[in-house]
Amino acid sequence: MTYSEILLDVNDGVATVTLNRPEARNALGGTLRDDFAQVTQNLSERAGKDISAVVMAGAGKSFCAGGDLRVLKEMSAKGPEAMEARMHESHATLVKWLDLPVPTIAAVHGAAAGAGFSLAIACDFVFAAPSARFIMSFGRIGLVPDWGAMYLLPRLIGLQRAKDLVFTARDIDADAACEMGLVYELVAEDRLRGHAQEFAAKFTNASPEAIGMAKQIMGAALETDRATALTAEASAQATANASDYHRAAVERFLAKEPAIFNWES
Numbered sequence: 001m002t003y004s005e006i007l008l009d010v011n012d013g014v015a016t017v018t019l020n021r022p023e024a025r026n027a028l029g030g031t032l033r034d035d036f037a038q039v040t041q042n043l044s045e046r047a048g049k050d051i052s053a054v055v056m057a058g059a060g061k062s063f064c065a066g067g068d069l070r071v072l073k074e075m076s077a078k079g080p081e082a083m084e085a086r087m088h089e090s091h092a093t094l095v096k097w098l099d100l101p102v103p104t105i106a107a108v109h110g111a112a113a114g115a116g117f118s119l120a121i122a123c124d125f126v127f128a129a130p131s132a133r134f135i136m137s138f139g140r141i142g143l144v145p146d147w148g149a150m151y152l153l154p155r156l157i158g159l160q161r162a163k164d165l166v167f168t169a170r171d172i173d174a175d176a177a178c179e180m181g182l183v184y185e186l187v188a189e190d191r192l193r194g195h196a197q198e199f200a201a202k203f204t205n206a207s208p209e210a211i212g213m214a215k216q217i218m219g220a221a222l223e224t225d226r227a228t229a230l231t232a233e234a235s236a237q238a239t240a241n242a243s244d245y246h247r248a249a250v251e252r253f254l255a256k257e258p259a260i261f262n263w264e265s
Contacts, residue, residue, distance in 0.1 A: 001042060003035040007059070008042070013052035014200045015043060016193070022060025028115045029068030037093040040100075047102045048208030053200035054100065056123060057107040057193050058116075066114025066137060067146075087146060094148045097122055098219065101212025103203050107196040108132045109189055113171075118147035121156055124215070126182060127196045129189035132174040134182060139169035155222055157181050205261045207245040 001008075007018040017039055019026040026032065043054060058064050075083045097104070106112075106123035113135040120126050120134070136153070138145050145153070145166055154162040157180045165172070177183045187195045203211070213236040221229060240246055249260045258265070 001038070003039060005032040006035040006039050008039055010046075010051060011197075012201060013050065013204045014055060014197050015046075015051045015053070016055045016057065016197060017043075018057050018059050019064055020059045022058075022062075024068065025060065025062040025065035025111060026058045026116070027065045027068040028119075029071050033090070037089070040093050040096045043100060044096050047100045048212065051102060052206065052208065053103045053105065053203040055105045055107055055193070055196045055200050056119065057196070058109070060110075062110035062116070063106070063108040063112040063132070064116025064119055065111050066116045069141075072141075072143075090147055094122060098148070099212075099216065101208045101215065103200065103211065105196045105200050107187075107192050108134075108183075109192055111135065113137045114145075115147045118145065118149040118152070121152045121182065122148055125184045125199070126177075127185050127187050127192060127199070128174045128177060128183045129187060129192045130174050131189055132177065132183075133171045134165075134174075134177045135169065135171040136165040137169050137171075139167065202263055207240070207243070207249075207261070209243055209245065210240050213239065 003020075005019070005021045007016075007020045009016045009018075019032060019036075021027065021029070021032050028036070043051060047054070075086060103125065104123040106120040106126045108120050108126060109129040109131050111133050112120045113133075114137045117134050117136055136145055136149065144150065150162075150166070153165065156162075157165075161180060164170075172180070172182075174183060174186055178186055185195075217229065217232045217236060220232075224232070245260070252259060
């Protein structure tokens, strides 16, 4: 499947999704937004089969500059019901992305603004080049954060810091983002994409079933009571324990054979 404003490349189990609208700094307009929904559906069908991890990057000088202002102007003229419907569509895509049963990695350079910031933190890991700038820019045009940012951001950096970035709409550089816990690792720009892909490739032999269940349980951890979390853990462990992957991995350990999945190898 091909897309107009997204490039999808799958190599040895690592899918690289490139937002490819560089002339607009990869602003999440109509076609790119639709392409992202389609590629997310594609990935959800293939994750754990021929895809073991996903890298998201941006073409040109930016990761993603956020929403397309022309589209936002059009939506404003249509009234709040149209915007709410559009947001529900975006959220359906976001939920599919968050629920991918494989690790997702954002490789951020240049601006990650507005919805671009949201997409970056919707990934399990964020790698950033020194040129990266993170801007929760919605407040600059009288909007609230979307694409899940008000759910994800407080969980990453705490409520007070999240309010700071949302209320002030100020930009922060890669070093500050790393100090806050938004960025997992800083990487030289010429190595950014390759490093993210190498990191992703380490998950090639990991169990997508185990990672998928762990992602789901940890994703709900902050709003789940202890008893519910432990019940979910018990159910997930029972499922994992009965899996063919687990049985094969245990047999290898007992036979003193190389592990199926070893991060250090």
